[in-house]
Amino acid sequence: MSDPATPLNGAHYAGYVTIAEAAPRGMITLRGDLGDKGFAKVVKAVTGLALPGQREFAAKGDFAVAWMSPDELLVLCTYDRANAVVADLTAQLGDLHSLAVNVSDARALIEITGDDAREVLAKLAPVDLSPGAFGPGQIRRSRLAQVPAAFWMTDTGFQLVCFRSVADYVFEALSTVAQPGSRVGALV
Amino acid sequence: MLILRCPYCGVSGEETEFHAGGEAHLKRFGPGSSDAEFEAYLFQRENPKGVHFERWRHVNGCGKWFHAARCTATLEVFGTYPAQSTEPPADLRKAISAKRPGWKWREFS
Known part of the structure; x- marks a missing residue:
């Protein structure tokens, strides 16, 4: 069997958190x-x-x-x-x-890892991502910038799923808000 | 900005996570109805200053339709309830009466 062609071809971005496509x-x-x-x-x-x-x-x-x-x-x-x-x-x-x-x-699976993963996600989703409001064992379907997405917590950050057709948009949006020097530091 | 609570997934989200679906509790008049009834069903809508009932959809979440009661003047949301309701639930109407005494919306008060 041939290898699956993932939506982002294993894309990876290292900002003040790491955005990477997860394994299939x-x-x-x-x-x-x-x-x-x-x-x-x-x-x-x-x-x-x-x-x-x-x-x-x-x-x-x-x-x-x-x-x-x-x-x-x-x-x-x-x-x-x-x-x-x-x-x-x-x-x-x-x-x-x-x-x-x-x-x-039909879906893309993206990982956000790093200490400030909560903050990076909170920049795009209208969701209270403070530790008291959202934690491991929960899933939230919401809006990520302009498209729907769902995310949950892992040991090292977040995993999120979005539609394959908007995978590139989501990856670019996350990469943009994770640029070095753009840390807000309000959400710990 | 409205803060709505989806009655299906329990999420309290802001309005960009939802999508408005127009006036609630419309009775459909289709084939066999009079022209006046059909026109009213199609075009005539409430336009209140104050208590209003609307349909909303949790479009970026669970995808379900539900009903919401809100104030058009202050954007206060009185409550939400499942789409399977044919009229606003009694406890919600009571809660609205406590905040807006004497309110009236179509046949409900």
Whole structure:
């Protein structure tokens, strides 16, 4: 199998934080009734993770599950296994009204690492990113400059997903606000 | 700047994260209705100074539609409630009455 062509071709920018495209990751949109016990059971069986609560993000091993809306989850897995995971989910969900789709190549995954990652993201998103308001284990879908994006925290900063078609715009916007000498220092 | 709370994902966000969808609680008049009814459905809108009910969509978030009650004069948001409601919930109407005694909007007060 040929290597996946990522939206940003592994772009990297070192400002006062580092903006870099993440390694290819399997991303699956899973829609269904999150209140249904059978649905939660299948998610647990396939990913090993319990159904996340409102705006929660959970990761374990190769898998991560994020709450996107009252009827939508984002399931992350390894890039190579995405189609197998979709098939597994679809088979196990059976007749339950639901939909699993591999969207790995429809999204861009970007990493923001550094002590001031919160500040760089806060320059573009209308979100309270102070440590008391947003922390690990949470996901936030919002606006990043002019386009929609979703982000969550990692050990070293943030990961964010946006649509592939706007990946370059998002990367450039983040790089611009991360330029050396542009640190505000208001958000610690 | 309006600060709206999405009733589906619980996010309190500023208005650029949302998109306005016009007046709330319209009754659709389609085929079989009179010309006057259809015209009213299509064109006639409230334009109040004060309490107003609108539809909004959390376009940069969960993507869901919901209803919002706000004041057009002060931009105060009284509350939001799910799109599946056919009329403003009683507790929200009570809360508005406490702040704007005697308010009236279409058949609601």
